[in-house]
Amino acid sequence: MSQIKAFLFDLDGVIVDTAIYHYQAWKRLANELGFDISVEFNEGLKGVSRMESLDLILAHGGLTLSGEKKNELAAQKNEWYLELVSRMNSDDILPGVATFFSQVRKAGLQTALGSVSKNAPLILERIGMTEAFDAIIDGTKISKGKPDPEVFTKGAEELEVNPNECVVFEDAVAGVEAGKRAGMFVVGLGAAHVLIQADLVALSLENLTVQEVLSKAE
Secondary structure: OOOOOEEEEOOEOOOEOOHHHHHHHHHHHHHHOOOOOOHHHHHOOOOOOHHHHHHHHHHHOOOOOOHHHHHHHHHHHHHHHHHHHOOOOHHHEOOOHHHHHHHHHHOOOEEEEEOOOOOHHHHHHHHOOHHHOOEEEOOOOOOOOOOOOHHHHHHHHHHOOOHHHEEEEEOOHHHHHHHHHOOOEEEEEOOOOOOOOOOEEEOOHHHOOHHHHHHHHO
């Protein structure tokens, strides 16, 4: 194995948990369209792009709408979501993240954010973590969502490192697949029986040390 030089992090479910805000906004949209979505249904939307999520929700409600109407609904959902995330602050950073990032810096590793969310920069700003990343790849810089590896390959490119010198931290099945397809070592954060493609699984960053990750990846 080559020496690891960079850690690439997904945002949602790894650094913060905005899933609840996505759920509240999508649920509000579904309710206005005359049906409901459950927490379980929402789990299937994790790591999926906005338009793909909308398609799944409309199919769930048995609705077929024009492209124009869909764009309107996606924009409305995003507006509601932004209202919710704009209230976020450093208290929303998940447990263990701050400690883990200080270990990352001490180890001299580079960092990149690899998120399909176009709102990632806003969220990082709200929680005070913009400076924690050497590169930020968000939904505005990519044309393909996960499980396509583009978000991570672009992160490696911006950091000027090879894919096999990178470790990806992901909480979603699509994200784990994207990291593997990018040719990187993948740490899955969540349930081992779900994130079966990951090279290493832990419940969260709180349950990991940088040294442990490096010893497994190298």
